[in-house]
Amino acid sequence: MSSIVSISRLSKVYASGHHALKDVSLDIKSGEIVALLGPNGAGKTTLISAICGIVNPSSGSVTVDGYDIVDDYRITRSLIGLVPQELTLGSFDTVWDTLCFSRGLFGKQPAPDFIEQLLKDLSLWDKKDSELMTLSGGMKRRVLIGKALVHEPRVLFLDEPTAGVDVELRKDMWELVRKLRESGVTIVLTTHYIEEAEEIADRVGVINNGELLLIDDKQALMQKLGKKQVVVELKETVAQLPEILSKWSLELSDDGQRITYSYDPRNQHTGIAGLLSAISDAGLLLKDIQTSQSSLEEIFINLVKK
Ligand SMILES: Nc1ncnc2c1ncn2[C@@H]1O[C@H](COP(=O)(O)OP(=O)(O)OP(=O)(O)O)[C@@H](O)[C@H]1O
Ligand SMILES: [Mg+2]
Numbered sequence: 001m002s003s004i005v006s007i008s009r010l011s012k013v014y015a016s017g018h019h020a021l022k023d024v025s026l027d028i029k030s031g032e033i034v035a036l037l038g039p040n041g042a043g044k045t046t047l048i049s050a051i052c053g054i055v056n057p058s059s060g061s062v063t064v065d066g067y068d069i070v071d072d073y074r075i076t077r078s079l080i081g082l083v084p085q086e087l088t089l090g091s092f093d094t095v096w097d098t099l100c101f102s103r104g105l106f107g108k109q110p111a112p113d114f115i116e117q118l119l120k121d122l123s124l125w126d127k128k129d130s131e132l133m134t135l136s137g138g139m140k141r142r143v144l145i146g147k148a149l150v151h152e153p154r155v156l157f158l159d160e161p162t163a164g165v166d167v168e169l170r171k172d173m174w175e176l177v178r179k180l181r182e183s184g185v186t187i188v189l190t191t192h193y194i195e196e197a198e199e200i201a202d203r204v205g206v207i208n209n210g211e212l213l214l215i216d217d218k219q220a221l222m223q224k225l226g227k228k229q230v231v232v233e234l235k236e237t238v239a240q241l242p243e244i245l246s247k248w249s250l251e252l253s254d255d256g257q258r259i260t261y262s263y264d265p266r267n268q269h270t271g272i273a274g275l276l277s278a279i280s281d282a283g284l285l286l287k288d289i290q291t292s293q294s295s296l297e298e299i300f301i302n303l304v305k306k
Helices: 044-051 073-079 095-105 112-121 137-149 167-182 194-200 218-225 272-281 296-305
Strands: 003-013 019-029 033-037 059-064 080-083 155-159 186-191 203-208 211-217 227-234 250-252 258-263 286-294
Touching: 003 044, 003 186, 019 044, 019 059, 019 186, 019 211, 033 044, 033 194, 044 059, 044 155, 044 186, 059 073, 073 080, 080 137, 095 112, 095 137, 112 137, 137 155, 137 167, 167 186, 167 194, 186 194, 194 218, 203 218, 211 218, 227 272, 258 272, 272 286
Parallel strands: 033 186, 033 203, 080 155, 155 186
Antiparallel strands: 003 019, 003 059, 203 211, 227 258, 227 286, 250 258
């Protein structure tokens, strides 16, 4: 796949002196879904805003389809759709007029059929004549997505598309993102929700303190870093692990009360049943068992902590 967006050594120092982006380089391939994960203040919005030409980078460059975002602003901007993090719709305009107007801003011919389909895809068709200020938050967010798509961009940036959105609507949003990708749109989204990245992204990037700590294939990331654990709590403390348990790589907690078994979840044979019977053969009594999965969440937390 060829790159549609190329970000090269991008840095941003705000007037306050805050270093919000530090030497970020990233290529986004045509047709992929990239999720950028990062805690509050990590620099996600700054990065997206710089790519979309809303924030001037202090150094570095961004090209979209080969055009420079600063030198060829009008062309690059027309290739991009941006759904901002903040809801910014409070006017008396109707949904329909808002989309028609937005399309016009990009110098595109009116396309009522296209807009009708877009509103239907966004489940907003029955709201087309409603004034924006009368819509709920979730509806407004969908109008913003419509606004970002109405000029038929090739890359869509979604800044926290599902923040404050209920579970049902979040799933609809994921469905919509998938449909968009099928129609050929490349998608970059930021999110706090690790499940969201896990659910829809092809690649996941982690940003913290203005640095892109890593970007990798979601599957590869989970495989490289994902692990599952079983923690067995014992009724009585033991000083050391019985010999019979040595074939599993186990860890005994310092207080001698918990045995932790880590295994690769991709293995068909995890050996948990065997381990549990060996523990009882060794004469140890179980008090409780817990399992945990190191998902993207832990991978993410570990990275950010470092
Ligand atoms: N206009 C600005 N002037 C000065 N500092 C700013 C400005 N905008 C953002 N910052 C700072 O830059 C850093 C990154 O902010 P940014 O909004 O990019 O983070 P974010 O990852 O999008 O966070 P969130 O998850 O809360 O949306 C923060 O420390 C923020 O305070
Ligand atoms: Mg943000």
